[in-house]
Amino acid sequence: MRRQQQAAFGVLLFMIIFPAWTIGQEPDGERPSVLSAETLFAPDKVVNVEIEVEDEDWDLLRKQGRSMTLALGKELPEKPFTYVPANITINGQRIEQVGIRKKGFLGSLSEDRPSLKIKFSEFRKQSPIEGLSRLTLNNNKQDPSRLNQYLSYRLFNEAGVIAPRCNFAKVTVNGKYLGIYSNVESVKKPFLARFGDDDGALYEGTVVDFFEDRLRRFESKNTNADYKDLQKVARILSEKPIDLDQLEGMVDLEAFLKFWAIESLIGFWDGYTNNQNNFFIYRNPVNKKFNFIPWGLDSSFTYQMPIPPFKIPHRTVHSQAILANELYKIPAIQTRYHKTFQNILNEHWDETALLRQVEQAKNLIENHIMEGHEGFAEDVKRVQDFIRSRRTALSREIEAWPVKITTPPRRPFYFEKVGEAQADFSTNWFEKTPKTDPPVGTTDMMLTMNGELVVLTEVSVYVEPDKNRPEVNGKRPPSLVFTGKRKRDGKPILIGVGLDDQDFRPSKEGEVRVEGIYIEGNPLFFFAAMAMGRAQFVLTSGKVRFRKAARAVGGEVEGTIQLDILRTSEPN
Numbered sequence: 001m002r003r004q005q006q007a008a009f010g011v012l013l014f015m016i017i018f019p020a021w022t023i024g025q026e027p028d029g030e031r032p033s034v035l036s037a038e039t040l041f042a043p044d045k046v047v048n049v050e051i052e053v054e055d056e057d058w059d060l061l062r063k064q065g066r067s068m069t070l071a072l073g074k075e076l077p078e079k080p081f082t083y084v085p086a087n088i089t090i091n092g093q094r095i096e097q098v099g100i101r102k103k104g105f106l107g108s109l110s111e112d113r114p115s116l117k118i119k120f121s122e123f124r125k126q127s128p129i130e131g132l133s134r135l136t137l138n139n140n141k142q143d144p145s146r147l148n149q150y151l152s153y154r155l156f157n158e159a160g161v162i163a164p165r166c167n168f169a170k171v172t173v174n175g176k177y178l179g180i181y182s183n184v185e186s187v188k189k190p191f192l193a194r195f196g197d198d199d200g201a202l203y204e205g206t207v208v209d210f211f212e213d214r215l216r217r218f219e220s221k222n223t224n225a226d227y228k229d230l231q232k233v234a235r236i237l238s239e240k241p242i243d244l245d246q247l248e249g250m251v252d253l254e255a256f257l258k259f260w261a262i263e264s265l266i267g268f269w270d271g272y273t274n275n276q277n278n279f280f281i282y283r284n285p286v287n288k289k290f291n292f293i294p295w296g297l298d299s300s301f302t303y304q305m306p307i308p309p310f311k312i313p314h315r316t317v318h319s320q321a322i323l324a325n326e327l328y329k330i331p332a333i334q335t336r337y338h339k340t341f342q343n344i345l346n347e348h349w350d351e352t353a354l355l356r357q358v359e360q361a362k363n364l365i366e367n368h369i370m371e372g373h374e375g376f377a378e379d380v381k382r383v384q385d386f387i388r389s390r391r392t393a394l395s396r397e398i399e400a401w402p403v404k405i406t407t408p409p410r411r412p413f414y415f416e417k418v419g420e421a422q423a424d425f426s427t428n429w430f431e432k433t434p435k436t437d438p439p440v441g442t443t444d445m446m447l448t449m450n451g452e453l454v455v456l457t458e459v460s461v462y463v464e465p466d467k468n469r470p471e472v473n474g475k476r477p478p479s480l481v482f483t484g485k486r487k488r489d490g491k492p493i494l495i496g497v498g499l500d501d502q503d504f505r506p507s508k509e510g511e512v513r514v515e516g517i518y519i520e521g522n523p524l525f526f527f528a529a530m531a532m533g534r535a536q537f538v539l540t541s542g543k544v545r546f547r548k549a550a551r552a553v554g555g556e557v558e559g560t561i562q563l564d565i566l567r568t569s570e571p572n
Contacts, residue, residue: 053087083123098119108298131190136183137181142299161255179368217414301386419450428440428556428557459484483495510545518565
């Protein structure tokens with residue numbers, strides 16, 4: 001919203017004192033309103049962000065990435081992203097010499113449309129936006145509707161959970177339009193100040209939980225985060241029975257019950273209580289208690305996970321995290337959680353209001369969706385269907401309360417490197433998995449496992465649509481597959497990696513990052529065991545470069561690939 005027109009003297013005085021916050025008068029005599037958090041997070045507005053950055057800096061930024069080996073290792077990895085200087089214009093107001101970097105963990109990384117962090121004071125001291133020190137712009141790579149974060153953060157806030165604000169942004173870099181992003185409030189001092197004291201210990205959680213041998217995967221976000229408070233929570237949760245009074249002295253349980261109930265209600269499979277991921281915890285200096293803060297909410301409003309076990313066991317009670325799992329074993333907490341869940345369902349899950357929000361958001365952004373992103377309308381329908389069906393889907397568990405939790409908390413896994421694979425390959429595009437003899441394609445693949453060379457026979461290589469990933473614009477993204485048999489025992493070996501469509505092309509610029517899976521034995525048996533939680537993940541992570549990449553039946557595909565083979569750690 002624009003502020004009321006100022007008197008001429010006031011405008012001039014403001015421009016003299018605060019030149020970085022203004023751009024002068026518009027031709028019609030009006031000037032843009034001063035940028036503030038309040039205006040930039042207005043739910044009925046789309047923020048316009050134009051970025052100017054040197055081409056070589058932009059190439060450096062967008063090509064930075066993470067390997068799964070480092071991102072999900074036993075220790076917290078070093079940060080792979082670096083700030084480069086840029087000038088930005090936000091809703092017509094120019095801010096010079098800001099820092100801009102790529103952001104994201106694994107699933108949201110993109111070279112063409114990277115998620116971005118913009119830090120105003122990285123290269124010079126300035127505070128151009130009242131109530132903000134930086135911008136967080138998420139590309140919604142895993143959410144074609146662009147609605148999941150917008151709706152989820154809004155629901156958390158309306159229910160009284162400490163949570164960022166979120167709306168939409170149009171993002172342009174060097175004149176190239178990148179599409180609609182989520183504009184999410186950064187969890188930094190200005191955010192914390194909105195809820196009281198901003199000087200407490202802040203940690204970010206990424207595939208981590210309160211197990212004493214896993215605590216170092218919490219990322220300390222300020223100098224007050226020294227891990228001693230985390231160790232105390234971990235010790236309390238390791239004792240049986242749990243001392244609830246001690247725990248309540250460390251964690252704001254009423255606030256956590258709300259946070260937990262909403263994660264479950266919106267089907268957020270990638271949050272703390274289900275996947276031990278995408279959250280912040282903040283220890284408020286006033287009451288010395290931890291509060292949980294939601295983050296990375298693009299994987300919400302869904303009934304299914306994209307990774308095994310695919311279906312979430314209990315819709316009303318996400319319980320893989322140790323805090324949720326151990327609390328739920330206490331009858332008094334079961335009762336409190338049930339009451340909290342029903343209150344949120346009855347008071348804040350208003351289907352009519354939510355569907356109205358969907359329609360309003362759709363009308364705001366649909367004309368700004370990039371050409372070629374036709375999956376938008378279909379995915380909006382997915383969100384609408386979830387809202388309409390969610391109450392009915394929950395009713396059986398609610399009526400049969402309490403839900404019975406039979407599994408213990410999951411100890412967060414990490415990956416250990418166990419092998420390598422590299423190859424030059426030549427093959428073709430297949431619309432269906434080829435069933436030919438002799439095998440298709442040629443490759444000189446060299447595979448080592450646990451330091452030993454694995455000799456393969458009957459080697460095959462082909463490219464096909466990835467059956468395990470959803471369609472984008474009417475087609476599934478590509479999958480590059482290597483198969484063969486281990487010579488010493490005839491056991492089948494499969495190595496498959498997935499690609500985004502934009503990465504499946506001949507490249508003179510360099511390699512593209514890929515992730516995939518390694519399977520020993522019959523793939524059908526493996527996937528069945530994995531779906532039941534009885535198979536260990538063995539994944540691949542690396543880079544591929546294509547010399548030829550034709551997406552048509554029989555089209556030529558050639559290139560080189562280099563992969564690390566990673567096995568999940570055994571629980572201990």
